[in-house]
Amino acid sequence: MNGGISFWYADDGLPATREPLTSDATADVCVVGGGYTGLWTAYYLKKAAPFLRITVLEQKFCGYGASGRNGGWLYNGIAGRDRYAGRHGHEAAVRLQRAMNETVGEVIRAAAEESIEADVHHGGVLEIACTPAQLARLKAFHAAELSYGEKDRVLLGARESAERVRVSGVVGSTWTPHGARLHPAKLVKGLAAAVEALGVTIHESTPVTEIRPKHAVTPYGTVRAPYVLRCTEGFTASLKGQRRTWLPMNSSMIATAPLSASQWEAIGWEGRETLGDMAHAYMYAQRTADGRIALGGRGVPYRFGSKTDNDGRTQQPTIEALRTVLTRLFPQLAGVPVAHAWSGVLGVPRDWCATVTLDRATGLGWAGGYVGSGVATANLAARTLRDLVQQDSGQAGPTDLTALPWVNHKVRKWEPEPLRWLGVHGMYATYNAADRRESTTHAPDSSRLARWADRVAGRH
Numbered sequence: 398m399n400g401g402i403s404f405w406y407a408d409d410g411l412p413a414t415r416e417p418l419t420s421d422a423t424a425d426v427c428v429v430g431g432g433y434t435g436l437w438t439a440y441y442l443k444k445a446a447p448f449l450r451i452t453v454l455e456q457k458f459c460g461y462g463a464s465g466r467n468g469g470w471l472y473n474g475i476a477g478r479d480r481y482a483g484r485h486g487h488e489a490a491v492r493l494q495r496a497m498n499e500t501v502g503e504v505i506r507a508a509a510e511e512s513i514e515a516d517v518h519h520g521g522v523l524e525i526a527c528t529p530a531q532l533a534r535l536k537a538f539h540a541a542e543l544s545y546g547e548k549d550r551v552l553l554g555a556r557e558s559a560e561r562v563r564v565s566g567v568v569g570s571t572w573t574p575h576g577a578r579l580h581p582a583k584l585v586k587g588l589a590a591a592v593e594a595l596g597v598t599i600h601e602s603t604p605v606t607e608i609r610p611k612h613a614v615t616p617y618g619t620v621r622a623p624y625v626l627r628c629t630e631g632f633t634a635s636l637k638g639q640r641r642t643w644l645p646m647n648s649s650m651i652a653t654a655p656l657s658a659s660q661w662e663a664i665g666w667e668g669r670e671t672l673g674d675m676a677h678a679y680m681y682a683q684r685t686a687d688g689r690i691a692l693g694g695r696g697v698p699y700r701f702g703s704k705t706d707n708d709g710r711t712q713q714p715t716i717e718a719l720r721t722v723l724t725r726l727f728p729q730l731a732g733v734p735v736a737h738a739w740s741g742v743l744g745v746p747r748d749w750c751a752t753v754t755l756d757r758a759t760g761l762g763w764a765g766g767y768v769g770s771g772v773a774t775a776n777l778a779a780r781t782l783r784d785l786v787q788q789d790s791g792q793a794g795p796t797d798l799t800a801l802p803w804v805n806h807k808v809r810k811w812e813p814e815p816l817r818w819l820g821v822h823g824m825y826a827t828y829n830a831a832d833r834r835e836s837t838t839h840a841p842d843s844s845r846l847a848r849w850a851d852r853v854a855g856r857h
């Protein structure tokens with residue numbers, strides 16, 4: 398199957414949709430977008446202040462976006478940490494990292510408290526290297542993580558890595574306990590139900606066409622609220638005035654048919670760690686609760702004019718490319734069918750830094766730009782938006798979260814087309830060329846091509 402939003406919905410079923418907005422309405426807080434960011438924000442705000450009238454407006458159904466399509470890596474990575482360290486100092490970035498480490502546990506705790514069964518397995522994150530250049534990057538990455546306070550992260554040699562997961566050609570890895578595997582759609586469906594049970598109003602099939610101070614405009618009516626929070630991540634470009642705010646980057650995935658017991662025996666992976674690599678065009682994977690491998694990577698990175706996708710359908714060459722990655726890692730799976738392929742969009746700011754903002758002059762807030770690390774980050778963003786709204790409305794003072802360096806960060810917009818399209822496609826073509834060069838030459842250092850692409854893209 399190709400598309401159908403994602404494998405996760407083929408596995409767990411699409412949710413019944415909720416009623417759309419039918420007329421003008423008022424609320425204390427209006428949240429635009431029913432993914433993890435919007436739903437966690439509604440959740441924590443309503444828990445903190447049950448008297449608040451909160452309305453969530455969702456263009457399709459809750460979990461239609463990346464929150465219902467991702468790789469299920471609940472982990473402590475956050476886009477932009479190094480840049481925040483450069484701007485606000487190392488100690489500020491350490492606080493941000495500590496908050497992210499704690500967020501992994503907070504998602505697991507809150508899901509358990511709300512009886513959300515999301516196939517969570519707290520097995521940590523294993524990132525592997527398969528070439529000398531990847532190993533050099535892995536060691537540098539490992540050292541950087543330690544410097545941000547991750548004392549419990551370990552570096553593993555080729556043999557120890559293969560004892561965890563028998564990946565062909567693995568030369569080393571790094572493992573951290575700050576990660577868990579989960580079923581993305583089960584989490585977002587359960588979260589939407591929990592939010593509704595708390596008394597939040599959710600309108601689905603209700604696209605917001607414009608957000609302006611105190612107004613969220615839809616074809617069916619306008620919601621007026623002192624606070625309007627934009628939680629639309631990779632779809633942000635479709636809102637009036639937001640075309641160049643965050644670039645919608647595609648990520649695509651495949652899920653295999655369930656593997657046999659003997660195939661799993663050959664692979665290992667008993668710890669069910671989330672698994673990634675250190676390629677420039679990196680892959681991410683999980684062992685699913687029903688015994689498949691779900692594996693993702695870049696595919697076609699970006700569509701001209703910031704267009705988003707078509708209910709998760711992905712291109713045949715992308716499926717082939719992901720299949721090639723799968724069989725390079727696990728050659729014994731060459732004959733295993735791909736049961737499902739899909740794609741989704743994530744939001745990329747011009748400086749690749751995730752952010753959470755509340756503009757106190759207008760009451761407009763937003764969170765996102767997580768690049769590819771949003772499953773945990775959305776939860777931290779939501780608790781931060783809660784604190785910012787409570788602070789602004791005089792219900793509470795500043796908190797540790799409102800003092801984190803990603804709060805109220807400003808960034809310039811992306812270039813107009815065709816520069817945007819040319820830049821992103823050039824960057825990913827260069828990353829692919831750099832990966833090919835590193836694996837054929839076995840050079841010990843990262844290809845200069847990739848460093849050049851990073852600079853052009855504004856990543857470093």
Ligand SMILES: Cc1cc2nc3c(=O)[nH]c(=O)nc-3n(C[C@H](O)[C@H](O)[C@H](O)COP(=O)(O)OP(=O)(O)OC[C@H]3O[C@@H](n4cnc5c(N)ncnc54)[C@H](O)[C@@H]3O)c2cc1C
Pocket residue numbers: 429430431432433434435454455456457458459460461462463464465466467468469470471472603604605606628629630631632633635636647648649650681693740741742743764765767768769770771772773774775
């Ligand atoms: C294929 C893929 C794999 C990924 N894997 C991982 C992973 O393993 N780990 C990780 O940490 N991150 C991963 N990510 C990123 C992560 O999934 C996202 O960062 C996260 O889900 C973002 O949540 P969100 O609520 O901000 O955005 P979304 O989940 O995209 O939600 C935004 C919602 O807003 C709605 N919306 C948009 N525009 C409007 C509008 N105008 N009016 C009303 N509603 C609107 C959308 O329909 C959508 O439901 C992945 C992303 C993709 C695409």
